Amino acid sequence: MKEETRRQEIVRIASVLFKERGYSAVTMRDIANELGIKAASLYNHIKSKQEILHDIIISLAEDFTAGMELIFNANDSNIGKLQRIIELHVHITTNNQYGMASLNNDWMHLEESLDYYLNLRTDYEDNFRNIIKSGIASGEIINVNPEVMLFSILSTLRSLYLWIPKKEDLLQDTLANDLGDVLLKGITL
Amino acid sequence: MKEETRRQEIVRIASVLFKERGYSAVTMRDIANELGIKAASLYNHIKSKQEILHDIIISLAEDFTAGMELIFNANDSNIGKLQRIIELHVHITTNNQYGMASLNNDWMHLEESLDYYLNLRTDYEDNFRNIIKSGIASGEIINVNPEVMLFSILSTLRSLYLWIPKKEDLLQDTLANDLGDVLLKGITL
DNA sequence: CCTCAAAACTAACAATTGTTAGTTAGTTAA
DNA sequence: TTAACTAACTAACAATTGTTAGTTTTGAGG
Numbered sequence: 122m123k124e125e126t127r128r129q130e131i132v133r134i135a136s137v138l139f140k141e142r143g144y145s146a147v148t149m150r151d152i153a154n155e156l157g158i159k160a161a162s163l164y165n166h167i168k169s170k171q172e173i174l175h176d177i178i179i180s181l182a183e184d185f186t187a188g189m190e191l192i193f194n195a196n197d198s199n200i201g202k203l204q205r206i207i208e209l210h211v212h213i214t215t216n217n218q219y220g221m222a223s224l225n226n227d228w229m230h231l232e233e234s235l236d237y238y239l240n241l242r243t244d245y246e247d248n249f250r251n252i253i254k255s256g257i258a259s260g261e262i263i264n265v266n267p268e269v270m271l272f273s274i275l276s277t278l279r280s281l282y283l284w285i286p287k288k289e290d291l292l293q294d295t296l297a298n299d300l301g302d303v304l305l306k307g308i309t310l
Numbered sequence: 311m312k313e314e315t316r317r318q319e320i321v322r323i324a325s326v327l328f329k330e331r332g333y334s335a336v337t338m339r340d341i342a343n344e345l346g347i348k349a350a351s352l353y354n355h356i357k358s359k360q361e362i363l364h365d366i367i368i369s370l371a372e373d374f375t376a377g378m379e380l381i382f383n384a385n386d387s388n389i390g391k392l393q394r395i396i397e398l399h400v401h402i403t404t405n406n407q408y409g410m411a412s413l414n415n416d417w418m419h420l421e422e423s424l425d426y427y428l429n430l431r432t433d434y435e436d437n438f439r440n441i442i443k444s445g446i447a448s449g450e451i452i453n454v455n456p457e458v459m460l461f462s463i464l465s466t467l468r469s470l471y472l473w474i475p476k477k478e479d480l481l482q483d484t485l486a487n488d489l490g491d492v493l494l495k496g497i498t499l
Numbered sequence: 500c501c502t503c504a505a506a507a508c509t510a511a512c513a514a515t516t517g518t519t520a521g522t523t524a525g526t527t528a529a
Numbered sequence: 530t531t532a533a534c535t536a537a538c539t540a541a542c543a544a545t546t547g548t549t550a551g552t553t554t555t556g557a558g559g
Binding site: 141142143144145146200226227229230261262263265266268269270272273274276277279280283284288291296299300302303304305306307308309 | 330331332333334335389415416418419450451452454455457458459461462463465466468469472473477480485488489491492493494495496497498
Binding site: 164 | 550
């Protein structure tokens with residue numbers, strides 16, 4: 122484990138508060154308080170509140186886009202790719218449950234990096250959609266509206282951050298497997 | 311159609327802004343601006359900003375709890391009940407896509423009514439969970455961790471508000487049917 | 500012990516926040 | 530015409546916001 126810089130600590134603490142209350146409802150004084158220092162002292166380490174949000178969201182969004190790129194270009198069945206996407210989400214969310222809240226709910230408060238974020242998200246969704254469409258074309262996946270499938274699976278994966286912390290006992294692999302069963306094979310016997 | 315009171319108009323406009331930016335990032339002046347009046351004038355119709363949030367969230371939460379109660383006590387198979395829950399979400403979300411954003415993301419900013427809201431939500435989830443467990447016991451539903459199934463289905467249904475406005479062409483019934491297929495029967499051929 | 504940089508501090512700022520008080524214009528009912 | 534009511538207004542408030550300037554404390558290396 123590398124040492125955590127004060128800057129990283131600020132971002133980490135902030136992401137916890139942002140998950141609880143949302144970016145706009147958390148003040149610099151709240152963050153400073155949690156660290157036992159004064160708000161003004163934060164500015165020795167970070168440039169602005171906005172920069173904290175950027176740090177949290179952009180690194181996560183890039184992780185997803187990079188992971189998706191790998192899966193998309195891999196030599197695998199389309200169902201196999203979907204299973205690997207599920208694992209990607211479980212993995213990233215397990216390692217940063219707090220940041221995932223900002224990624225989902227506070228992205229609209231990004232300023233300079235908003236367009237960049239939106240592009241990353243669009244790329245990600247396009248790849249996801251193309252995997253589903255390929256799966257339908259190849260007969261791996263049922264012929265239902267692919268938008269409904271994309272939406273349904275992605276909604277579940279994006280909400281993982283709300284749920285993983287409550288089920289700490291569940292192993293990452295077990296969770297990814299169960300989710301794969303439920304999302305891909307359905308729940309009907 | 312009944313006439314909309316000024317108060318209802320305020321709550322409706324506010325819910326649109328709350329969906330875009332979140333409760334904390336929307337000011338009384340923003341809401342007033344959208345109505346073409348001054349912020350102070352809002353107080354002729356409402357008691358506080360907090361009351362607007364209460365209005366939006368609590369009525370929706372009560373709709374869900376009441377709808378669930380009906381379904382739970384109905385004479386139907388457990389899979390049938392799940393399908394009716396899907397229809398309940400599609401129906402309520404279609405009729406109030408903006409309010410659903412606050413229900414999902416701004417409930418933590420409720421003050422006096424926070425406990426009441428949390429109780430409604432717990433009741434709802436308990437009923438949902440019991441339907442799934444009954445379905446497993448009766449052999450209608452596969453024997454996978456019921457928490458994973460509850461989480462997966464509910465996440466999708468709770469995210470509908472993000473997605474329904476983009477697919478206005480899709481009829482309520484078609485959407486509920488497709489969602490039922492995907493969520494219950496899975497997507498694998 | 501001294502130096503120097505990192506990281507804390509105090510004090511203050513201009514802007515914005517939700518809300519109140521008091522007033523005014525427009526509509527309805529007597 | 531008058532009286533009452535509704536819903537807008539202006540002006541202001543105290544508190545809180547993100548941030549800056551300038552200063553002091555701390556701790557490691559020479």
